[in-house]
Amino acid sequence: MPELPEVEVTRQQLQQYVAGSVIEHVEVAEPKILDSPEMLQRLSEISNIHITSCERRGKLLLIHLENTDILAIHRRMAGNLTLLARNVPNELYTRAVFYLLAPNGAEQKLLYSDPRKFGRIGVYHPGELTQKLALLGPEPLQDDFTDAALKHAIGTANRPIKTILLDQSKIAGIGNIYADESLFIAGIHPERYSHSLTDIEIHTLRMAIATTLTSALKHAGTTFGRHKDLFGSAGRNLDYLQVYQRDGLPCKICGNVIQRIRVAQRSTRFCPECQK
DNA sequence: CTATAAACCTGCTGGC
DNA sequence: TGCCAGCAGGTTTATA
Structure with a gap:
């Protein structure tokens, strides 16, 4: 959650x-x-x-x-x-x-x-x-999470990029929702091999992660199940999600149908048009 | 090292 | 309405 x-x-x-x-x-x-x-x-x-x-x-x-x-x-x-x-x-x-x-x-x-x-x-x-x-990787909302830090987190591994984002020892705090959302914002397909990302894509992804997490925090998090704040209020971020839980619905950018696949044993949503 | 599957638990949803 | 299968935001552990 x-x-x-x-x-x-x-x-x-x-x-x-x-x-x-x-x-x-x-x-x-x-x-x-x-x-x-x-x-x-x-x-x-x-x-x-x-x-x-x-x-x-x-x-x-x-x-x-x-x-x-x-x-x-x-x-x-x-x-x-x-x-x-x-x-x-x-x-x-x-x-x-x-x-x-x-x-x-x-x-x-x-x-x-x-x-x-x-x-x-x-x-x-x-x-x-x-x-x-x-054992935890860097904090993605901290100043020291630079392009170089993300590049270092990816290291020499050559696995689907979503796998890296979910790996807490590479980057701390990203889960299934924000992995999918960050990759959508960055325009990167979740199955892209980490090896194949260019420096520009790494930069774009790093910015997308920060944007996605900051925006979610501003909306007090995503509630579609049990997440509530200390006083029982739900987060408001659900309405702002681009792909998560939106498979079968039109992409908010291009109108194509959001797809669902399995990556790293996890449900993964993405737009086949916006994410290459 | 990577990759995959299963396990941990229970509730909810959708299909028949 | 009732039942069953499948799914769920995470992590750990066992097995190839």
Whole structure:
């Protein structure tokens, strides 16, 4: 479900509305969503600890705590975070509850809900995540994501370009929606072998990725299933998508029918006219 | 190294 | 209306 823009929406809201709160205690309703069984113990040890800040790396949320621990949340396909007052009932599929006390004294709770139980939560001591984070590629919305950086990410690999975009170790945060959208904006066919891209195409693709992600973020992400912000509002980006979920419909640019194929085991939409 | 398939889970949609 | 097949925004692991 959530890709970089959706996770970033959540991060910004956590930073604004949850940083500074105290975690009074944590309830885990479904241990399957923990990174490992030991995390049950770790979660019990962060009671009465302040949340200091919230960071994002790729699709991973990193909630920093006063004691230097890091609460890491990955929503995978269907996970979502919701901030509620304590007296409001939990929503369906709630898998974990963080009971929070806001600086102004408000008693809140942060729900992690996830019908498919694919998402993962863990608590890490300083340094324990370093190796894992080092496996992620560059952040595509950061200044250092240059043409050279994208070229380096592609490296010597010769695989369909969409495969590279989805590979979190090459570029962090792009998923199926924004891979298809970026390739459409760049006018590049998803099955084009990465080797065959010219420097100009690499530049165009790099710009297309930034444009696509920035636009999605501006619209608070894409909601066609479960992605909602902390307060339950849907993202508005669905209306702005060019190809994703539009197979069989006319291309918004040229009118040709958007096609659907399989690339890297994933449904892939593209315009056969606009993408060569 | 790459590529593919399966696994993890459950809900939803479309076709018959 | 009911049932079944297929699909879903992600990642990991096993197998060629």
